[in-house]
Amino acid sequence: MEAAQAQWVKVHPLVVRVTHWINAFAILIMVASGWRIYNASPLFGFRFPNDLTLGGWLAGALQWHFAALWLLVLNGIVYVGYGIFSGHFRRKLFPLTPRAVLSDVLAALRGKLAHDDLAVYNAAQRAAYLAIILCLVVLVLSGLAIWKPVQFQEIAWLMGGYEGARLVHFFAMALMVLIALVHIVMVILVPRTFPTIITGRARRMS
Amino acid sequence: MKSPEAIAVAAILGTVSLAFAAGTTPGKPMKMDEPMHGEMKKQNMKKGDVKKAAEKKALKMKPVMEKEAAGAQKR
Amino acid sequence: MKKRSMETSLADHRGKLIRSIERRLFLKQGLSLGALALLSGCELTDGEGVQKMLLAMSRWNDGAQAWLFNSTKLAPEYPESAITKPFPFNAYYGEDEVRLVDAASYKLELSGLIREKKPWTLPELYALPQTSQITRHICVEGWSAIGKWSGVRFSDFLARVGADATAKYIGFECADDYTTSIDMATALHPQTVLTFRFADQILPPKYGFPMKLRIPTKLGFKNPKHITAMYVTNEYPGGYWEDQGYNWFSGS
Structure with a gap:
């Protein structure tokens, strides 16, 4: 390696990288097992293909779902705690205005969204990451309401009762999966972002 | 504890209980070799599995019951 | 902040450097795809260790639920x-x-x-x-x-x-x-x-x-x-x- 090339910038702190991958793994398990659980009593007129699900049967899927739940929640507490107390959220996700999000989303759709400094999230990224965090919070809360509609009946009540919580859980999942898919497509379109979430650093642009 | 009314109700139940099932007639012998009904089952589970499991469990729990009951009497 | 199109910024990076990054990327994606295949396939999910872990978690959840259970709620x-x-x-x-x-x-x-x-x-x-x-x-x-x-x-x-x-x-x-x-x-x-x-x-x-x-x-x-x-x-x-x-x- 020549000295000239060794100009690195720090993009993602270690905590963010570790929690990102644990989160990705936990979400994969939660979604795949959740789809199997959904199939046992579909809310709508469709089922998820069994090949895309995890657990093999209802009991297996429930075991996966309620095991990965702890991974998701504990990891989420570490990430959100770090994000709030280190100032990471404040620095990286804010300020965020609807106008900036709209203009960046439009730019991205035209393929004209710059992403020079990987350490700085553009407004579309900020909105997406914030939305996924909120989706996960809603998923955990609605999940608690479905799991414990008596012990946590106050949460269930906020969502219109047990059946309401099921709907909230489903739609929060759908939105989260949609955002995650867009996220993956963006990474494929801008592949140099991918190593940064593993190594934490990127080569300086200019 | 026994009320004549309750006895009368219980006595006729054996014959009239059929009337409560709307549409289908309950009481057909269970086809033990057939796959289970419902979404809780694993693909290869048969209705007869439940009976076999119950017999096994009864065998396992019987000595426990006797031991615990004997222990409780000693106290 | 100077905005450049994605194409040009990508073009900047098309060089010998990118090839090594792409190789790494491919390897990493391959690994995660492999992990995914293992997860959804039977190899891992039918594994005895995984079954034991899942059952242990289910027992742990029994304990958590007993703790959450409020006898007056x-x-x-x-x-x-x-x-x-x-x-x-x-x-x-x-x-x-x-x-x-x-x-x-x-x-x-x-x-x-x-x-x-x-x-x-x-x-x-x-x-x-x-x-x-x-x-x-x-x-x-x-x-x-x-x-x-x-x-x-x-x-x-x-x-x-x-x-x-x-x-x-x-x-x-x-x-x-x-x-x-x-x-x-x-x-x-x-x-x-x-x-x-x-x-x-x-x-x-x-x-x-x-x-x-x-x-x-x-x-x-x-x-x-x-x-x-x-x-x-x-x-x-x-x-x-x-x-x-x-x-x-x-x-x-």
Whole structure:
């Protein structure tokens, strides 16, 4: 390696990288097992293909779902705690205005969204990451309401009762999966972002 | 504890209980070799599995019951 | 901030450097795809270690739920107008195969850590003080339905027969060969009711004649129907679905 090339910038702190991958793994398990659980009593007129699900049967899927739940929640507490107390959220996700999000989303759709400094999230990224965090919070809360509609009946009540919580859980999942898919497509379109979430650093642009 | 009314109700139940099932007639012998009904089952589970499991469990729990009951009497 | 198009910024990087990055990328993606395939395939999920881990987590969740269980927290009750009609039938067999129990010869057998083990006949059970509830039955499959059940408060019945309230478990055997068991705290919950009536009628066979233990703080499969025997014990009794892998506590 020549000295000239060794100009690195720090993009993602270690905590963010570790929690990102644990989160990705936990979400994969939660979604795949959740789809199997959904199939046992579909809310709508469709089922998820069994090949895309995890657990093999209802009991297996429930075991996966309620095991990965702890991974998701504990990891989420570490990430959100770090994000709030280190100032990471404040620095990286804010300020965020609807106008900036709209203009960046439009730019991205035209393929004209710059992403020079990987350490700085553009407004579309900020909105997406914030939305996924909120989706996960809603998923955990609605999940608690479905799991414990008596012990946590106050949460269930906020969502219109047990059946309401099921709907909230489903739609929060759908939105989260949609955002995650867009996220993956963006990474494929801008592949140099991918190593940064593993190594934490990127080569300086200019 | 026994009320004549309750006895009368219980006595006729054996014959009239059929009337409560709307549409289908309950009481057909269970086809033990057939796959289970419902979404809780694993693909290869048969209705007869439940009976076999119950017999096994009864065998396992019987000595426990006797031991615990004997222990409780000693106290 | 200077904005450049994605194409040009990508072009900047198309060089010998990018090739090594792409190689790494491919490797990493390949690895994560492999991990995914393992996860959803049978290789890993059928592995003994993974099964053990999942069962250990299920046991851990039993403990967590016992800890969360509040013996004074009541399940929501509903007005008559909220009752689901028709109330769904659910069992491991078809509705035409529902086991018919003969009322006249029926006896509820008691064993284990119970003082008065004399079997109970239906007239004797019907003569006990009765209570009613309109609560939501929630199935582990996800669906739910509201019904009205009436019978004797289970804690009253247990006190009457001298069940050891310090014991851990109560196990049930049913006329349809089904078995299940519950924790003592749930058994003593004020809404846990040994029911003989559904919608003010004698419990029809499809809903569990002659009796169903109605537990609004537990999932449907923990609410045994056609109960013929029950026992109090400190030895974990499990149950049919529980032994197959469904979570034992399964509390709501």
